[in-house]
Amino acid sequence: MLMNMVGALNNALSQILAENPNAIIMGEDVGKDGGVFRVTDGLQAKFGPGRVMDTPLAESMIIGTAIGMALSGMRPIAEVQFAGFMYMGYDQIVNHAARYRSRTRSAMSVPMIVRTPISGGVRTLEHHSDSPETLYAHIGGLVVLEPSTPYDAKGLLIAAAHGNDPVIFLEPTKLYRLFKQDVPEEMYEVPIGKANLVAQGESLTIVTHGTMVPMVKSVVEKKKVSADIIDLRTISPLDEQAILDSAKKTGRVVIVHEAPLSFGPGAEIAARIAEKAIFELQAPIVRVASGSFPYPFPAYETYYMPNEQRIGKAIDKVLQA
Amino acid sequence: MIKKVYEGSINYMQILDENGVVDKSLMPKEITGPLVIGMYRNMSLTRAVDSKVLSLQRQGRSYTYGPCIGEEATQIGSAMAMRKQDIFVPNFRQHGVFITRGMPLDRFFLYWKGYEDGNVIPKGVNGYPVIIPVSSQLPHAAGIAFAQRYMKRDSAVVTYVGDGGSSEGDTYEAMNFAGLFKVPCVFIIENNQWAISVPRKNQTAAETLAQKGVAAGIKNILQVDGNDVFAVYKAVSDAIAASSGGPTVIECVTYRMSMHTTSDDPTKYREQSEVDMWKQRDPLERLRKYMAANGLWNDNLQKEMEEQNIKVVDDAVEKAEAFKLDPRSMYQNVYSFMPQTLQEEMDEMLESSTAHTE
The missing domain is CATH 3.40.50.970 (Thiamin diphosphate (ThDP)-binding fold, Pyr/PP domains)
Incomplete structure (x- = not known):
């Protein structure tokens, strides 16, 4: 339905x-x-x-x-x-x-x-x-x-x-x-603690969640890049394995979230990749996030949060590194 | 046009005065010899436990502790008024409530020795663990009371907050919920006059703490002599009997005879003369006078109780001190399942700390 x-x-x-x-x-x-x-x-x-x-x-x-x-x-x-x-x-x-x-x-x-x-x-x-x-x-x-x-x-x-x-x-x-x-009419469960690989590719991994998922998908489709897109779905406990598996496969990682950059979810994800897969990376991890300050008034918000252009530039950056 | 839209008053109740004389018109008829001796027994055991933990703390065998010396009538009176199925939700000073409700003393000591394992409360005790952040237990109590009615259980909830905690927003929020949904909850404000170093008069300009329930629409509100175990017993019994109709707020006016916790020195912020004055109103002293005048007291009883207290307390301390911790239990009880990331943290800890693992 x-x-x-x-x-x-x-x-x-x-x-x-x-x-x-x-x-x-x-x-x-x-x-x-x-x-x-x-x-x-x-x-x-x-x-x-x-x-x-x-x-x-x-x-x-x-x-x-x-x-x-x-x-x-x-x-x-x-x-x-x-x-x-x-x-x-x-x-x-x-x-x-x-x-x-x-x-x-x-x-x-x-x-x-x-x-x-x-x-x-x-x-x-x-x-x-x-x-x-x-x-x-x-x-x-x-x-x-x-x-x-x-x-x-x-x-x-x-x-x-x-x-x-x-x-x-x-x-x-x-x-x-x-x-x-x-959506099925009957009851069903989506497992807690399991991320969703919403697109599969070879060139890079994009880890994201929430509002940024449709935006990331749109950028990847428009740019025609071959990317793993991981939608966390569960923020905590984090599905570290799904992230590591993909990062090791592609060697290039972009993290996109709407939360502010500093101490945001991307910091945790990047740290885990750095600890366990850094030698398999071919480029520094890039984070795309909102500004490290309180959410602005509506007139300013398009400048505050990630948009398709910023996500596109981040993808170019890790692919070119 | 001006018209009066609200008018109210709050009563104060005392049954047993400082000389051990009762107001017979108020004395509940179920308070007979065996119950009185039981009250005294629990009060004297509570005082023995307090003194034991303070001694253990000074010897480095236990950690920070806030004794309830002086507040035994409020705690034992309320706990003995509870029926078996009633549920208590404490803050961090209701040692007398735990003891009266049959909390195994070794678990009690274990908690204050710094083990979460001391928070495993046997089912029949019907209570919740110590709550340290001030007053945040009151919304839980209101929710637990809501659940009793929702699940058609015949239990009332008795919860405790101090004079300091009565200033917290959660106190009002919980009372407001309880008043609105008429849940079976008895709020006891254990007014011991001191919130660490801040006296009652500097806590609020309200004339009583009981009146905090007025704005929440709670109909049953009372202030009692919190050093009078009979008055507390009657107030809480009446509140429980009326609990199917809604909540009650009871302010028990008592006194913290000792420190807030082992981490402060009350001589820094209060006068000895005030402490001496309250000593005259000591809840155990008062009950003993009543017992002596009513043929319930003799020296053998005193001796038997003292010996019994020492034995019970020492056995429990011995059992608590024999407890062996398992550091894995920290990791194994975070979720109902073990996340892979947490499993790795546990494995890393175990690799480098073998000292306590068996």
């Missing part, structure tokens, strides 16, 4: 709630309004306000009470309206959700999902376009997922709901309605 990412997520949430009576959806405006991006549209009418619950406007409380529910055998799926507002709940995520398992030696765990829209490119007000995935990926104990397609969105969300770990589920705002894809 053809679905955009919003539709695929809505479909997955509906199936998760139908499958598990202890699963609930909670967050701001998730009820009648169906969420500000309509991801939960119609679910309250279907499952009732006891299972699709509008909460007071307080991110720490949303995540903190979800932790309590998860500790008690429920499967809360919390929505935080924008990643830029999730910092209010960061303490609950870092100090509690991430470490309940380790600090109790697995006697207790927090199987919850926190969904939030991430990244920009859609001309929003301030604070609505941040890409803070490394803030979560740096915290051991969290699973950090970021789909770039409707198919992966549904499969990863279902895998998260069937897992036993706290999951930060990042949904690129720009990709919510960008394109439709054939």
Whole structure:
């Protein structure tokens, strides 16, 4: 069935709630309004306000009470309206959700999902376009997922709901309605911890995720270069093997992400390649990322984040080195 | 036009006064001889445990520790009011609650000796581990209470926060959630007058800490003498009995007789005269006076309890000190599965640190 990412997520949430009576959806405006991006549209009418619950406007409380529910055998799926507002709940995520398992030696765990829209490119007000995935990926104990397609969105969300770990589920705002894809109607899982090789080639490897995946694909097609394109899908735990296998094969690596350059996901990926495959590289690794400063106001954003031209130049650079 | 849109008041309750005399009109009838002796037993064991950990800490056999000396009535009174199925969510000073609820003491010592393994709480204890970041446990408690009702379990949640923690946003956020969804949660504000070096009066201009629940729409709000084990017991029993209708906030007015933790020296920031004044209100002293006046006390009981405390505590310390750690457990309990990258980190650690592996 053809679905955009919003539709695929809505479909997955509906199936998760139908499958598990202890699963609930909670967050701001998730009820009648169906969420500000309509991801939960119609679910309250279907499952009732006891299972699709509008909460007071307080991110720490949303995540903190979800932790309590998860500790008690429920499967809360919390929505935080924008990643830029999730910092209010960061303490609950870092100090509690991430470490309940380790600090109790697995006697207790927090199987919850926190969904939030991430990244920009859609001309929003301030604070609505941040890409803070490394803030979560740096915290051991969290699973950090970021789909770039409707198919992966549904499969990863279902895998998260069937897992036993706290999951930060990042949904690129720009990709919510960008394109439709054939998505199976039945439940299926996209495996957590496995990157997706979305294109195969010989000349170089491009490691990317989220909003940058369609952009990278477009550049590769236009330039007619032979490239492996790796869509991480799971930011953490990182699929190091997939990256190393491809880097060793092509010997040339470009990393593209929308998050700021400094200490971004590219730093981790480049370091792992350097540690384990540096002698198989034929060119220095090149990173294409956003500026190392707070996300700008909408008038400036096209100059802030990677665009096709910058990605194209980076590809030329590693191929010519 | 002006009209009054809200009016409220908060009551203070004391049953057992400083001289050990009870207000019979308020005394719950289930508080009889065996229960009173049980209360005293748990309070005296808690004090013995505090003194043991402080001694171990000074000898370098345990790490930073915040004793609960002076706060035993609040902790034992509330823990004994809980039914078996009720659940406690503590902060880091509820040693009396853990002890009363039957936490194995060797696990307790293990936690304060720096082992995560001490956080493995047996099922019947029905509680959650120590929470160190201040007040962030309250949203958990509200969520756990929500889950009890959602999953149709007949359990209430009793959670604890201090006077300092009552200033945190999470305290209000949790109470607001609990008030809105009417979850079975009892919030105990253990007001021990000091947040490390900051006195209660510098924490908030609010006249009581109990009134923090007012803005959250919580209907059952009470301030009690936190050094009066009978008043705390009654307040928490009543709150649990009413919990199917919604949450309660109980401020227990007590006093931290000792340091915040072993890392600070209270003589730097507070007057001895204040400590002496609170000594007159000591919760154990008060209960002993009541017991003596009501034929529940004799020297043999005192001797038997002291000997029993020493034996129980020493056995537990011995067991805790015999615990052998396995450094692999750090890596094996991060996720429900073992990521390849983490496996490699563990292998690298094991190759170069054989000291503790068996």
